[in-house]
Amino acid sequence: MMEKGDFFKLTKEDTGTGARLGTIRTDHGESETPTFMPVGTQGTVKALIPEEVAQTGARIILCNTYHLYLRPGADLIFRAGGLHKFMNWPNTILTDSGGFQVNSLAHLSKIGEEGVLFRSHIDGSLHLLTPEKSIEVQEKLGSDIMMPLDICRPNPSPYKKYEEALKQTSRWATRSKQFHEGKPGILFGIIQGGIYLDLRLASLEDIEELDLPGLAIGGLSVGEEKEKMYEILEGLIPHIPREKPRYLMGVGAPSSLVKGVSLGIDLFDCVLPTRLGRNGTAYCAYGKINIDNACFREDFSPLDPACDCYVCKNYTRAYLRHLFVSREMLAGRLLSYHNLYFLGKLMAQIRQAIKEDRFLEFQREFQKIYQERSIKE
């Protein structure tokens, strides 16, 4: 088993920005940071095999505790030899706590001091998710990087509600740490506090008392303006100990990745690249394109002429559009692959730029070229 001190190594800090280079090491291999983590909600990055996910450059994926707990169940996965073996992903797995999905997907969720009582969205069965239960499930899955149960308030919420949520999150983090003590896997802390910097700093102070080896920032990108999110990150991140990795939960739009790195984020995850792909949207050098647009009907150029992925080397927009309008599964599969490759390559370019002391230049160039909206070409 890995020593916890070896988990994260900060290898370089940019001078002009908050950007950093590092390495995350778990019992399932290494990943350079900053990195983007594809989401494999139900134990599969939708439509792709693990080998393809790795081809896009990813070495850490996120799986959802809520979904896997309900189906096929943590005990089944434990008996299968753990999630890595079950889903054939040999690299690092990060799991969330299930808290976010309990609030967004489950029926009738009710939060108490003990935990969250909820009904399954699959069969209506009643479950109590406590901080201990969440960690227990994540341990059974064999997760490398675990999240403690937290409360993520919707935006906007009253100040008081954010405050209550962060305090609850802190108490649950304490219980999570106690429960996990001495067992394999890395446990992060989660910083809440909504859109108020003073609450964010209070949350950080609480969580830092537990001295966990990594810190996640939750409750952002949940409806607030992007500028608000960046403002919070700008105020918060300088207070996080530099030797700990920072994970911005649920954020993955290309422009947010670049901006997030510049503010000092090391880890990102998001369902967007695969969800957009299944819905016919592809990242391109200049912005997103919707492949069902009639303008691509006879467009025999690659999806993204600047991309060197398998999809862009072998298929045209006209073909991908044909697959999509014909409702062929291959459309979602190929677009998901391209989108993950696009983000994987963007992260590799970011790391290279930091390495070569030209990240600020890279960021400026990127912001000039890439527009975070759908474009026609």
Add this chain to the structure above:
Amino acid sequence: MMEKGDFFKLTKEDTGTGARLGTIRTDHGESETPTFMPVGTQGTVKALIPEEVAQTGARIILCNTYHLYLRPGADLIFRAGGLHKFMNWPNTILTDSGGFQVNSLAHLSKIGEEGVLFRSHIDGSLHLLTPEKSIEVQEKLGSDIMMPLDICRPNPSPYKKYEEALKQTSRWATRSKQFHEGKPGILFGIIQGGIYLDLRLASLEDIEELDLPGLAIGGLSVGEEKEKMYEILEGLIPHIPREKPRYLMGVGAPSSLVKGVSLGIDLFDCVLPTRLGRNGTAYCAYGKINIDNACFREDFSPLDPACDCYVCKNYTRAYLRHLFVSREMLAGRLLSYHNLYFLGKLMAQIRQAIKEDRFLEFQREFQKIYQERSIKE
């Protein structure tokens, strides 16, 4: 351009059965026969990339003229550089005539001497498919092996109807040959005649007058008893010139492949392996299994323990069942791959057995082990 005489080379005939070995050569490569051709209806073997289709051993795929004519259109594919380039399949493509789909999928199809008038199942638009039009479309697609427009009667039909259909098929074959004369690609003839051997032989006589380089047997496996189909094949095939390849249209169940080969069939196609795969059914050494069966919930053995495909080497029945019941696209993808691999391997084993003069023994062994029904294990 390939000489038409080089198209099919018969390399061995079995002594105890009608089984044969041969090679099909087109401008897009070679395929050993007997072989199974996966179906790529809309220009994609559903859920799979062409490289995966080739991994299963297939070197010829079938694409549907009806679907591609309606969407994205033959002219678009022609401008894309042909179907091979459009869909990224470098090997041989066989196209059907569209006649079968016009009758089974289109609305309001009406057969006349000129051709078939029908309404598109996609947008209701009116089209006239003539023998010339069908060949023209197949030529625009750049098909290597083309089928002439024919009439396939449903089973059961009155004798008289089968007779009319085969006569119409013969007249259309003549027009197809005239239209195709001097242009690239191989044109087959199609033998109709339903379940009456005298009609089948009359059809063969008609078609043989055109001396086309290959013969397809249509209108079987459309509802008649399997024994009836084999009886017709047994009576018909000895009359087909031995130097011409015989293609049994739309047949692909494992037991039908083995039996068909023993009667002298060289080519098969069928949507079953991919359709069954998407519906959660997998071929196994002893028969088919339905992966959503509760008995596989904690079955950590491979889909088919006797199989060495990517899916069977890397995933368990429990995982595949989880994907299927969770409605994950990866389920259909992995099961489709396995099923095509299963059939590809079966055909390779058949060819090896013929080569080593033990096909009859192979057939007996196979019939003992494999049951053409769903099993539990």
